[in-house]
Structure formats: C-alpha cells, structure tokens
Amino acid sequence: MVKRTSHKGANCPVARPLDAIGDGWSLLIIRDAFDGLRRFGQFQKSLGVAKNILSARLNNLVEQGILRTVPASDGSPHQEYVLTDKGCGLFPVLVALRQWSEEYLFEPSETRARLVDRERGQPVAWLEIRSADGRALSPEDTMIVMQHGSNNARRL
C-alpha cells in the first residue's frame, strides 16, 4: 500500500476535497449515482472494478457524507447507496469536467455521453466564471486571497 498524503487540514479548497474524491473511482461512482445507480452490483457492472476496491470507495464516500445507505427500494435485503445533499453539490464539478473533456479530449467523430436538459433535450449551457456583478472572468482576472475565519462562528 502506498501511504497517501492527507489534505484534510489544507487551507486550500482545491486540496481539501482530495481525500474524499481525489481518486478516479470515487468520481466515477458519484457520476453513476447521479445517473441513478444505487446497488453494489450495479456500480460493479458499470465500472468493472474489483469488489474490494469498490467496497472501500463506497465506504469512504459514505464516511465522507457524500453517499448514504438506504434499505433496498424493493424490500430485498440489499442496501442501496444514494447521494446526500453534499454529494448532489458535486454536480457542477462533474459538469465542468465533462465540458472540458468534450472540448479537449474528444474528436468530433467520436460517440460520447452528453448531459442534456431533460425538458428540451439540449446540452446544458457552457459554464462561465463570473464576478459577483456578472462580468465574465478569465483566470488572469482572478486571484487568491487568504480569508481568516470568523471567531463568532466558532461558537455556533
């Protein structure tokens, strides 16, 4: 086993999630959960991953509060995995990744899975980074600042 570095104490919000979703399988499990997969066997069939790896990833996602287990919807003794609100919050991450990938990793001739608006069947709009007052921002228009926490909030 490779000892993994933990980023859970990082001040950087890009680093901190990596313990939860920083490996490819976890992201694909989350994608499948958005697509409505719920059972261990469904995830395994979709991903073709070894059972012990899938089991560890599912347990980690439950531990991180991204998935939760519920009794099987058909009354069978299986348990099912569904996204929590925190897990559903990852939707923009998957959309952003999907759009980048469609732009740069696919040839026009290739078949691809597309995310469309259920009502109209059209691909979802391109994500744009905007300022609080609505201006489009490129990476150069932004910068990182350290923001100290609120001491008041600590007592809540």
Next chain:
Amino acid sequence: MVKRTSHKGANCPVARPLDAIGDGWSLLIIRDAFDGLRRFGQFQKSLGVAKNILSARLNNLVEQGILRTVPASDGSPHQEYVLTDKGCGLFPVLVALRQWSEEYLFEPSETRARLVDRERGQPVAWLEIRSADGRALSPEDTMIVMQHGSNNARRL
C-alpha cells in the same frame, strides 16, 4: 506498482480525463500553475511531494498537453512549466471544486484561500448549471444521452 485502469477510450466525458488529471497531485500542480508557479522547485516547495512523483506528474501533464515547457524567464538554464490553452480550460473545474469544498468541507471559523475577482476583490459568483435557454437545472432536470459522432468530421 498498482496497475492503473486506463479510461482514455471511454465514451463518458467524466471518465476520459481521469488518465490526465485523475490523481490529486496533478490537480494541485494545475492549481499551482494557475497561481503563477512555474518551476520544478516552486511546485516541490508548494506541494511537499517527492521529486520522482512530481517529475512523473509534470511529465504526464506535458504529455497530455495541459502544461508546456518554456525556457526560464530570467535566462537561467531552468525550464519552466506553463498552462496551455487546454490547461487553462480547466479553470471551471477548479472553481467548481473550490466552491463545493468551501460549502461543505470548511467551518465558518476556518481560514481558507479564496478565489476573488482581481478588480473588486469579491469572491467569484456561484456556478450554476443552466439550460441552453437559461433555466437553472438541478441534477434531476438533466439526463445522459449517447450522441453519435459526425462522420463528416472524421475526414477533416
């Protein structure tokens, strides 16, 4: 060495990028590149990662066309790493990850690095998923369809 599954032939645009950016270190290198880091030593100091791992990740990012190497800006014999257009295209992925993380992984009392609009110093606007005609979309408002490639495009 663990043999890694390759997703580069996947039809799913969430899976296909995982060979390029599917490990945490690669994502942190890309974050650092957006923050203006350019040299091997700068990345190493920022990430505290072993040189052989950093070197492998940088080489992979160059191979994937996300970073490119340029001569040192000060005329010294070092080479520097800068984001390509394809690399810059990952900006929304990092913003989405950052916003989710700030929402779910940070306590209000915690100090965090925030991405702000350089002109006004305000945090960038919250990313929203919208339809082509501008309606806000929740995950349930979307679905995946398989789209076949264009045969015409193959001849270009």
